[in-house]
Amino acid sequence: MVSTPHLTLPELRGMAERGEIDTVIVAACDMQGRLQGKRVMPRFFLESVTSEAAEGCSYLLATDIECGTVPGYELTSWEKGYGDFIFAPDLSTLRLAPWQPGAAIILCDIELKGHKPADMSPRTMLKQQLNRLKAHGLTAWAATELEFIMFRNTYEDAWNKAYRGLTPANQYNNDYSILGTARVEPIIRRIRNAMETAGIQVENSKGECNLGQHEINFRYGPAVETCDKHVIYKEAAKEIAAQENAAITFMAKFNEREGNSCHTHLSLRNEAGDAVFLDADGHSPSKLFKQFMAGLLRHAPEIALFFAPNINSYKRFALGSFAPTALAWGMDNRTCAFRVLGHGKSIRVENRLPGGDVNPYLVLAAMIAAGLAGIEGDYAPVPLFTGNAYTADLPRVPNTLADAAKLFAESEFTHSVFGIDVVKHYTNMAKVELDAFNAAVTDWERFRSFERM
Known part of the structure; x- marks a missing residue:
């Protein structure tokens, strides 16, 4: 058994071999403060993710709250092909996820190609x-x-x-x-x-x-x-x-x-x-x-x-x-x-x-x-x-x-x-939210106007 909730790689390997862990949640925080990522098998995590990181679609830092592709982001777009960015695992965050049977979780920094920190990533912004x-x-x-x-x-x-x-x-x-x-x-x-x-x-x-x-x-x-x-x-x-x-x-x-x-x-x-x-x-x-x-x-x-x-x-x-x-x-x-x-x-x-x-x-x-x-x-x-x-x-x-x-x-x-790039990025996030709301017809409008207007 592990001595602390924080896992070392040898501890994770041992728990996986004993069948105590069969899932590693690899996640990064998006603009909205939510965890996005993948569930991977412990063997793949130990053999590949820890040394080579993982990848995920760059739209994860350029979506609305419904994870829809929206215009206005210079980071990524249809024109740029919505390529991948890098999920770089922070081994200090590896821990048990006891609310899910057999699971561990690790948080990642988001990086661009060449392992350049993504300036728009919230975790990177705080570190800066x-x-x-x-x-x-x-x-x-x-x-x-x-x-x-x-x-x-x-x-x-x-x-x-x-x-x-x-x-x-x-x-x-x-x-x-x-x-x-x-x-x-x-x-x-x-x-x-x-x-x-x-x-x-x-x-x-x-x-x-x-x-x-x-x-x-x-x-x-x-x-x-x-x-x-x-x-x-x-x-x-x-x-x-x-x-x-x-x-x-x-x-x-x-x-x-x-x-x-x-x-x-x-x-x-x-x-x-x-x-x-x-x-x-x-x-x-x-x-x-x-x-x-x-x-x-x-x-x-x-x-x-x-x-x-x-x-x-x-x-x-x-x-x-x-x-x-x-x-x-x-x-x-x-x-x-x-x-x-x-x-x-x-x-x-x-x-x-x-x-x-x-x-x-x-x-x-x-x-x-x-x-x-x-x-x-x-x-x-x-x-x-x-x-x-x-x-x-x-x-x-x-x-x-x-x-x-x-x-x-x-x-x-x-x-x-x-x-300027970060300011433009988060200004666009607000614009996306405002545009979506301004296009919606609300219950308030229906109750106020259906009969009386």
């Missing part, structure tokens, strides 16, 4: 910003809090019902409720234990405000590792729910009640492992923290596309909803977009803008890039906000995806930190 941070002698630690709504319907049943009349797993607000969460504990417990077995340390689970809404929280860690665990957990949670004849959604705003958030925590440390957001007295915010926060606030509108990547994302930003509408920072203030909390090494920024539909690599890449701009540019401090940010005279979150995409596309800042 971490390299910039490293030049300042700093590292980033992070955690994500991913909410979802659970229904007592299968995914197939939900589809056939056109997502109407679904039965939420709880019929009332069960925020922090032990009784309410007990109703779904068999599934939540299974998810928690599967993640622990996969080496993804769970801190807790709790109920949330919307009907059937829950949250599972995980131990913080280095930024890339945190994102890797996030995308594995999101995939596993959906698979486990399906196996239990249930369905969960991470969409930012399922209905008019509370949306699904993905509060993202970020802290910086120096090479000695010390927290750098505090002064030497261990209590006062440091100059570096003030610069970082000033950069985050100044550039938040320009990078909102990475915090709210879909049309539906912007419906989550509502007054008094625990989703922010104002760009401010406050100490343990849940009305602000950026809540600062913790003490000592644990002092951190909680970004309350992202919803459950985000790509975690892009969120953290954007946060680090904006904070670094404040450090490198020695931005003037932005005063701490106290009170109710919902009603204060403060800069606001962009209202729509179209607004956010325009700010992102026209920003000198995004061009300087991500490069």
Whole structure:
């Protein structure tokens, strides 16, 4: 048996020879934050993938959410033949996938021919910003809090019902409720234990405000590792729910009640492992923290596309909803977009803008890039906000995806930190989403207009 959930190649070989593992999931994260890839046999993985990598169609970084081929991407197209790119396995991510019998999983970086990193790949984008941070002698630690709504319907049943009349797993607000969460504990417990077995340390689970809404929280860690665990957990949670004849959604705003958030925590440390957001007295915010926060606030509108990547994302930003509408920072203030909390090494920024539909690599890449701009540019401090940010005279979150995409596309800042090719790529992603929505006829239009217009 293996001693840890992380597998070495000899351990994988031994488990395969004993018949304990017969499948290796080889996956990479796409623009939408989903795992895409292949299931391969252990012998092929050990004899070929580990030394020669794997390949997959380049359209995986150039599709809409339905995996349809769409125009406007310079990376790949029908004219370029939709060739392959490289799935380069990161052996440090090889682990058991205990929610699937006999399975292991490994995450990959996406590379172009010649093993050149694909600049548009979310995991690569985060690594690039971490390299910039490293030049300042700093590292980033992070955690994500991913909410979802659970229904007592299968995914197939939900589809056939056109997502109407679904039965939420709880019929009332069960925020922090032990009784309410007990109703779904068999599934939540299974998810928690599967993640622990996969080496993804769970801190807790709790109920949330919307009907059937829950949250599972995980131990913080280095930024890339945190994102890797996030995308594995999101995939596993959906698979486990399906196996239990249930369905969960991470969409930012399922209905008019509370949306699904993905509060993202970020802290910086120096090479000695010390927290750098505090002064030497261990209590006062440091100059570096003030610069970082000033950069985050100044550039938040320009990078909102990475915090709210879909049309539906912007419906989550509502007054008094625990989703922010104002760009401010406050100490343990849940009305602000950026809540600062913790003490000592644990002092951190909680970004309350992202919803459950985000790509975690892009969120953290954007946060680090904006904070670094404040450090490198020695931005003037932005005063701490106290009170109710919902009603204060403060800069606001962009209202729509179209607004956010325009700010992102026209920003000198995004061009300087991500490069023109990446800006064009993700601007096109937003355009594809907007074009698809603008071409659709919605239920709202039919109910409003069928008889009365």
